[in-house]
Amino acid sequence: MTSQTSISMPDIRNLLGFLDVTVKSFSMMSLERQLAAAQDLLLENPPIDVAVLGQFKAGKSSFLNSMLGQQVLPVGAVPVTTTITRLQYGTRERALVRHFNGLTTEVPLSNIVEFTSEAKNPGNKRNVAIVDIELPTLQKYPHLRLVDTPGLGSVYKYHQSASENWLPSIGTALLAVSSDRPLSEHDLELIRELTSHTPNIIILLTKADLLSSEQQEEVISFFQQTLQREIHLTLPVYLYSTKIKTADYKQSIEQDIFQTICANRDDEFLRILRHKTRALSQSCLSYLRIALHSSLQADLNRDSLHEQILNEKVNEDLMNEELSIISREHQRQTRPMIETYLEQFLPPLIKKVKAKLEREIPSWQGNLWKLSRRYEAWVSETLSEEMRQLSKTEHIHFLGTQKKAHASFSRSLEAFRKFLGDNIENVLGVKLAVVDWKIDVVEPDHPDIAFTKSFDVHLDLLWFLIPMFLFRRIFERHFMKGLPKEVGINLSRLAYQWEKSVNNAIDAMRIQATSYIHEELTTIETLLSRTQGQTDDIKRLIAQIEILSEKISN
Incomplete structure (x- = not known):
């Protein structure tokens, strides 16, 4: 300094x-x-x-x-x-x-x-x-x-x-x-x-x-x-x-x-x-040189010039379709990948939840209706907390498709800009300004982990006909037997919620990539289409900017 x-x-x-x-x-x-x-x-x-x-x-x-x-x-x-x-x-x-x-x-x-x-x-x-x-x-x-x-x-x-x-x-x-x-x-x-x-x-x-x-x-x-x-x-x-x-x-x-x-x-x-x-000024001069060469060749064959530079390899619609395909392919893989990863947690989680229920259910009081409501509330609270903890500790493993999509988007952008730069250099003899197109890899928002009851037993409507001192153990075993299903359902819901979050993040990256392409092609399109007859004006602008740039460089 x-x-x-x-x-x-x-x-x-x-x-x-x-x-x-x-x-x-x-x-x-x-x-x-x-x-x-x-x-x-x-x-x-x-x-x-x-x-x-x-x-x-x-x-x-x-x-x-x-x-x-x-x-x-x-x-x-x-x-x-x-x-x-x-x-x-x-x-x-x-x-x-x-x-x-x-x-x-x-x-x-x-x-x-x-x-x-x-x-x-x-x-x-x-x-x-x-x-x-x-x-x-x-x-x-x-x-x-x-x-x-x-x-x-x-x-x-x-x-x-x-x-x-x-x-x-x-x-x-x-x-x-x-x-x-x-x-x-x-x-x-x-x-x-x-x-x-x-x-x-x-x-x-x-x-x-x-x-x-x-x-x-x-x-x-x-x-x-x-x-x-x-x-x-x-x-x-x-x-x-x-x-x-x-x-x-x-x-x-x-x-x-x-x-x-x-x-x-x-x-x-x-x-x-x-x-x-x-x-x-350096970035501006780079674009102006493209405009200058375009203007010099404009009267010769503008349509041919346009086609040579903005050919099918740098077509915006085709690029957007390519990015959409990348997005869809990776989004399609998100749910299976998360579910496959979560499979390993099913047996230990069932064992853990069962052990917790065995410890707590003896203290529950009341008839079958009260017992059923207590069980439903317990399942919702317990599994919601387990899913939240699992989400917090393991979520980094849910982001595989997002990372793969980022790599694919980045490669497509790099290839697009290389094709565009090569076209401009081959046709006009000037280099495209260097820019840093960075696709943000932002960790997706954590979903709000909350689950509703999934217990579907309705015998409790007849609670007044069922003597609990005779049948309580039967219903406790029934509750215990239903736990694996509940754990599986909640793991599936966790996968679904993270699928939505990860896929939204992939969509955000796709939109950012399409925005880069649109802005760059809009700039190049304007330079190619609006410069006819402006050769002398562009030369004067370039000269004036170079003179003023030199003054502030000393």
Whole structure:
């Protein structure tokens, strides 16, 4: 994070102006979000956002609470953070809840859990866009805004979406990686995407107390080697623990990161904005070169050009059908796979439930009608709890078809973009802009495990004719005999509920893949069909963007 005094704000503004005209004129849908983020940054000139990102349960909220020296953000044993939460200096403690409908309400700091936690705001039913928290304790960092983000890879899909949609707005990225998890492919994909949005990416190794000093050095070395091999980057790595050496870790991060940003705020802001604008201009230029070559050949044979580039290998309808087939094939296998896995639990579960019933049924009192109702309630309560526990401990084994579908979707997207890129290069002689199409692998929502009675004996309607002191043992044996059937039925229901959840997740991945394809083909289609007679205009745009890009590169 070095000084960039030569960067000119007017130059960046001019370049963004040209990019805005170009993106809108040529309908470059895939660049709209990046453009909006850079424009907002230029217009608002906000504090520099230092965002803590990473997989769920990486210790992001705990880290921020520790840095603040007070328990501001909710933490828990399950994914907690629902919305983007920003923390900055204010003369008094307060929280501003900003909703998607434009409404902003002030709430006591003690009440933010009602808006930012999954427990109190499930599914973000309150439609919270962002929560801004102001704290007098942040006076020493007036030009900095700390950002807590929902975990990536959470079971809650809207958590993932909230974090990923916010990535273009990042100033400095602290990627939290827990010491009890290795650097994953998802972390590497996130770093790749972050390189388009910020020049400042820092690895934060949380829960460092789980590692010895030697292990910490080994992990840092592994991180550096992996980053250099996979992404060709060298990134700083900082340790943190809320249990040991916290003061030392905290001082290091404050001095090296927070104080450096604040001391050079204007230069840092310009450097970050320049980075975003340059990345955006490179992608825009790539698309413009496609448009230029299309325009040069337009008068020769536009129909032939269109057919050569957008041939059957990159046909949107055919691609959507291929993705639908992938989705259906894997969804069809979900139920059998789950049922096959659950078969192993049937005998021990029957044995366990029978033993529990044998212990408890002697204490039940009353006539046959009461005994039957008690049995039905017991079966429902006991098996519901057993299914919930089974779902909690074994659900990772239910996701096989989702993982296979993800691999198939990813291969199809990779093949599609390779065909499209090869067509463009062969016909027009230019390379397609590199993009990172990442299909999110989000663990499906856990189904609500609750089962109704399945006991179908109706002799209890004649309870007044049946002397229980003679027949109670008979009915107890009858109840016991019916347990295997009840366990089997409930395991089948568990498989069905997880089938729905997993298949919904597969559908979500298919929709995301089709969206990528649609946006890319729409952009290419527009470039091919609307550029006739625009050769000179496109050349001027390319030249002007290259000149302005060069100015902010110095």
